[in-house]
Amino acid sequence: MVVRGMARAFVYPRLELTRWSPLRRLVKHRAFQFMLILPNLAVFVLVLAAAFLGTPVGNRNFAIIFVWIVWWAALIVLLIPLAGRIWCAMCPIPAPGEWLQRLAIVARRPGRPFTLGLSWPRALRNIWLQNGTFLAVALFSAIILTRPLATGIVLTLFIGLALLLSLLFERRVFCRYVCPVGGFIGLYAMVAPLELRVKDPQVCVTHKEKDCLRGNAKGYPCPWMAYPGNLWRNIDCGLCTECLKACPKENVGIFLRPFGQDLLLARAPGWKGRSLDEAYKAFIMLSCALIYSAVYTGPWGFLKEWANLSDPAGFALYAAGFLGLNLIGLPGVFLIAVALARWIARAEIPLRRLFVELAYALVPLGLTGWIAFTLSFVLVNISYAIPLLSDPLGRGWDLLGTASHPWTPYMPELVPLLQLPFLWLGLAVSIGLAFRIAQQNLEDAAKARRALLPIASFMTLIVLLFQRLYLG
Amino acid sequence: MEAMKGWEWLARGLVLSVLVGLPLGLWTADRAWNGSARWWIARIPESGGWQPPTLEVRAGEEIRLRVTSADVVHGLSIPGLGISVTVEPGKVREIRLRPERPGRYRVICTVVCSPRHGEMIGELVVRPPGGGPVPEIEAASDGAFLFQTYCAACHGPQGEGRVGPALNATGRVPQMDDATLREIIRQGRPGTAMPAWGERLSEAEIEALIRFLRELVREPSRP
Structure with missing residues (x-):
């Protein structure tokens, strides 16, 4: 099905999955999201039990292996690229806070929610805070990713903060503005070929009641504070399906679409356009993928020692380098590339504007960089999960008879062969996207082609750096 | 609406099962697998060494001793009871023992685990079945x-x-007299990794070791 015309946003082919009535019935059921959350809540409880009570040995602890290898790999390699923010729909961390706010788990309870209901400060209605929380977690990743207790403390802080914010503020401000994971999921979800959108924006324009915003007997008002009538990008939607339940016009659906459509969007009603906070998220994610590749897969053992807080002076150097590359280094080099592009193209658009616009072209490359980094350790380490199914707390159990399954790296020789196609695919898509964004901003294909040269060079350099780190 | 009430109660029950039932299930599973087992957790001396440092049991009582390492590979050895096992990080080794003879048994690590490896000493106290003081054990004589x-x-x-x-025939032991060997074992070799064993080994144990070293020189394949 091709939807055209009503808004500039939907000039791409879409296949409405929710036209299939069993799926539509399922997602409209009030227990749908709960059914997604419940198994993850059980795993989360097991993770916390293992983190606080299990063995402190990382590779024998359920919390470390199932969070940082199994979940992470599933998130980066499958869930985000294929289904965008689907994890946000099934994440157990904000669930207790939301249930408390609603005083219900699945039912649509009428009346005032159990919260002070404060509005989130206008100055923080962006993802700068998420950039900060992500950097804070990422800086200590060598500790958090290897020590079960640290993982347990961080996850407990997340759930505590989500609960506190739900008691103070309206709806899911933790997910929308604070969660360090939600920030990058949102950015990369814009690549995914799955979207929740209205079928016909014109229906929303003429529908005065706005049940999706206000809620009705069938659905809560959008927990992500989005108005589906003006929802154009996956970054703003947590796929909770409340609007799908609430819409009396049956005008909301879940669609399959070509990859990366949100990144092509230049302007749309009710959307302020590409912004610096999201641009910086693209830089931070790309920098972190590079830094992690260097620290965890590179030959520089001292970097790992520094990141691991073995030596305070070393960690201070690592922290300075880490933050410097994230906030100044990579954006700075990209700024030079954009300045060159602007000069070569004889463009009049302000440099800052072009910098922000073109930064979005780094999103596919960042995602494939993360996929390549994840592949570097997931196949080698995933077998650690097998004994943990029998002995999740490292207490000497053997529930399923797999406790003594040995560590078995799977196809380590294939890892570079899998990483390289992803990196080069990311590069090709990013260069193509940079061209389209340049066209949108320079309004001239010839200028856009000229502007592409420094941008494509920057991107190629990044891929060569990844390649050097993975292949030596 | 009634149907939704049913779903709500079902959801509450399921959440309660996860939040209460799952931890209870874990506790039950641990009881089933570990029951009355006693635990010894090995950590390098810089992080505390054997935990607990002392384990008390009663003579004649069979115990399941579960040993694990929280950091690196260690070796648990109780020379007085003839026990010696390797303990890998995060893996659980089970040792079943029934110490018949009351006394204080030294527990050491047999793998060089850290710069302060030599300080990794624990104690298994075997109390007499009827109570009373714990007798000192004679030195192990098995060099x-x-x-x-x-x-x-x-x-x-x-x-x-x-x-x-x-320390065999190719080394310097043949050239050293017993007094020199005794001194080295007691005091260690300053400036090298050789620790001073004087406070951890009794005189009888040192003598048994020296006798063994002499045999080792004569019959290199003995161990």
């Missing part, structure tokens, strides 16, 4: 066992040398 326990990690199981020098 071969003492050698494997205390020396082999650095000097090799055949005394052929590893981190430490060879």
Whole structure:
């Protein structure tokens, strides 16, 4: 099905999955999201039990292996690229806070929610805070990713903060503005070929009641504070399906679409356009993928020692380098590339504007960089999960008879062969996207082609750096 | 609406099952697998050594001792009871023992685990079944066992040398008299990795070791 015309946003082919009535019935059921959350809540409880009570040995602890290898790999390699923010729909961390706010788990309870209901400060209605929380977690990743207790403390802080914010503020401000994971999921979800959108924006324009915003007997008002009538990008939607339940016009659906459509969007009603906070998220994610590749897969053992807080002076150097590359280094080099592009193209658009616009072209490359980094350790380490199914707390159990399954790296020789196609695919898509964004901003294909040269060079350099780190 | 009430109660029940039932299930599983087992957790001395440092049992009572390492590979050895096992990080080894003879048994690590490896000493106290004071144990007289326990990690199981020098016929032991060997074992070798064992080994144990070293020189394949 091709939807055209009503808004500039939907000039791409879409296949409405929710036209299939069993799926539509399922997602409209009030227990749908709960059914997604419940198994993850059980795993989360097991993770916390293992983190606080299990063995402190990382590779024998359920919390470390199932969070940082199994979940992470599933998130980066499958869930985000294929289904965008689907994890946000099934994440157990904000669930207790939301249930408390609603005083219900699945039912649509009428009346005032159990919260002070404060509005989130206008100055923080962006993802700068998420950039900060992500950097804070990422800086200590060598500790958090290897020590079960640290993982347990961080996850407990997340759930505590989500609960506190739900008691103070309206709806899911933790997910929308604070969660360090939600920030990058949102950015990369814009690549995914799955979207929740209205079928016909014109229906929303003429529908005065706005049940999706206000809620009705069938659905809560959008927990992500989005108005589906003006929802154009996956970054703003947590796929909770409340609007799908609430819409009396049956005008909301879940669609399959070509990859990366949100990144092509230049302007749309009710959307302020590409912004610096999201641009910086693209830089931070790309920098972190590079830094992690260097620290965890590179030959520089001292970097790992520094990141691991073995030596305070070393960690201070690592922290300075880490933050410097994230906030100044990579954006700075990209700024030079954009300045060159602007000069070569004889463009009049302000440099800052072009910098922000073109930064979005780094999103596919960042995602494939993360996929390549994840592949570097997931196949080698995933077998650690097998004994943990029998002995999740490292207490000497053997529930399923797999406790003594040995560590078995799977196809380590294939890892570079899998990483390289992803990196080069990311590069090709990013260069193509940079061209389209340049066209949108320079309004001239010839200028856009000229502007592409420094941008494509920057991107190629990044891929060569990844390649050097993975292949030596 | 009624149907939704049913779903709500079902959801509440399921959440309660996860939040209460799952931890309870874990606790039950642990009881089933570990029951009355006693635990010894090995950590390098810099992080506390054997935990707990002392374990008390009653003579004649069978105990399941579950040993695990919280950091690196260790070796648990109780020379007085003839026990010596390797303990890998995060893996659980089970030792079943029924110590018949009351006394204080030294527990050591037989793998060089850290710069302060030599300080990794614990104690298994076996109390008399009817109560009363715990008698001191006579020194172990099995020099071969003492050698494997205390020396082999650095000097090799055949005394052929590893981190430490060879102690067999190819080394310098044949040139040293008993007094020199005794002094080295007691005081260690300052400036090298050889620790001072004087406070951890009794005179009788040192003598048993020296006797064994002499035999090792004569019959290199003995261990």
